[in-house]
Amino acid sequence: MKRGRYIVEIGIGTDLHGGNFTKAAQRAVKDAMSRSCLCGLFDIVGISDPNxxxxxxxxxxxxxxxxxIAEVQATVPFxxxxxxxxxGGLHVQGLHLSALGEGDTIVVAxxxxxVYIDIP
Known part of the structure; x- marks a missing residue:
């Protein structure tokens, strides 16, 4: 079977306090997922299981x-x-507030x- 691209979506994520690169990456993935409803996979392509x-x-x-990487992958449910x-991305100096995390680094991912699907 041939595999085809169904959609490419872009997201951005930040950790404003604490410089946590994993959190920023997870938020970027969630942002990308929040922009798409993949109903065409079911209605047009005809898949029956999102897996x-x-x-x-x-x-x-x-x-x-x-x-x-494992934590970022776990962000995707199917x-x-x-x-x-x-x-890529970047990090810049922000504001240190110990109640919100360690350090003053803002991380952007x-x-x-x-999304690929097998095409018969």
């Missing part, structure tokens, strides 16, 4: 080695999920989610 899709996550952040973390 039939393959979801490819690609996240850009300034320190890729600080992202917990499908076979693959994840790649690459250099960008995510691209691509």
């Amino acid at each position: 039939q899709m393959v979801v490819e996550i690609r996240v850009g952040c300034s320190e890729p080695d600080k992202v917990n 499908g076979t999920v693959t994840t790649e973390i690459v250099a 960008v995510a691209a989610l691509t």
Whole structure:
């Protein structure tokens, strides 16, 4: 069977206090997912189970080695999920408020989610 792209969606996520790259990446993935309703997979393509899709996550952040890939993948509730973390995004100095987290680093991550489906 041939695999085809159904949708590519972009999201942005931040951690404003604490410099947590995983949180920023998860929020970017959630942001991308919140922009799409994949009803066409059921109504037009005819899948019967959302686990039939393959979801490819690609996240850009300034320190890729600080992202917990398993936690980012767990953000996607359905499908076979693959994840790649690459250099990108940014981090800047923010405001330290110890009640909200350690440090004063604002972390920004960008995510691209691509949904694939097998085409008979």
